Structures are given as structure tokens and as C-alpha cells.
Amino acid sequence: xxxxxxFTAWKTCHALVIAIYQATERFPKDERYGLTSQMRRAAFLAxxxxxxxxxxxxxxxxxRFLDISLGSLSELSYEITLARELGMLSPEAAEGLSDLHTxxxxxxxxxxxxxxxxAGKQFVNRP
Numbered sequence: 001x002x003x004x005x006x007f008t009a010w011k012t013c014h015a016l017v018i019a020i021y022q023a024t025e026r027f028p029k030d031e032r033y034g035l036t037s038q039m040r041r042a043a044f045l046a047x048x049x050x051x052x053x054x055x056x057x058x059x060x061x062x063x064r065f066l067d068i069s070l071g072s073l074s075e076l077s078y079e080i081t082l083a084r085e086l087g088m089l090s091p092e093a094a095e096g097l098s099d100l101h102t103x104x105x106x107x108x109x110x111x112x113x114x115x116x117x118x119a120g121k122q123f124v125n126r127p
Contacts, residue, residue: 004054009107013047013069016104019097020076027088035083042076045069046104050111059119066112073105 004010020043024036046069053065080101084094 002051002054004051007050007054007107007111009104009111010047010050010054012100012104012107013043013050013073016076016097016100017043017047019100023083023089023093023097027083031088035079035086035088039076039079039083042072042079045072046076046108050108059115063112063115063119066108066115069108070105070112073101073108077101077105 017040020039024039027036049065049069049072053062053069056062056065077098080089080094080097083089084091089097
């Protein structure tokens, strides 16, 4: 097992990547390098930054990668909204992705808080 695989936050982000890839398969072909690419990249980066950060030495470095993951999740939130409003995602599909996204965001934030406490630095700003 890789170090990152023990984190529920990573597992949930990984599930979100799979769900985003499946949902964007049905997007218009002319969006391949637009919204499709952006959504896939944001979801992928949320998971991959947890994986990369878990391999770094020290809490401060891991926390930095978790912060990047949270940024990618924030970006993805808007992209899901945009895709729904443009009619590329059905309301039901968008709701399912949003629910999974919310769960992933909460878990990454909790992991960020835990790593911050371990580093001796409590941050109070919530995403």
C-alpha cells in the first residue's frame, strides 16, 4: 500500500476523478480541450496532490500539497456548476457530482486541519 492510500480523503478524491471522467465522456467533442480537460485536470490534481504530499517529509510540506488540493476542488465546484448551467450535465448528474465533491472537500479539509495540528499550527479559515 502506498502512503496516500490510507487516507479516506484520497480515496474519495480518487472516486471523484473516476466520476468526473465518466461524466465528461458525454460532453460535446468540441469541449475536449475546454471544459472537459479542465474538469478532469482539477479532479485529478485534487487526488494527485494528496498522493504527492503524503510522500514528502514533514507536515508543512504535506499541508502545502493539501492546500493545492483544496484549490483544485474549489475550481472543480465552479466547473460542475458551469457544466450544469450549459446543459452538459443533467441536474441529477450535477447533484451527484456535487455531493461527492462536497464529501471530498470536507475530508481534505479535515486532513489539512489534522496535519496542521501535528505541525503545531492551527488555522481557522475554512474553505
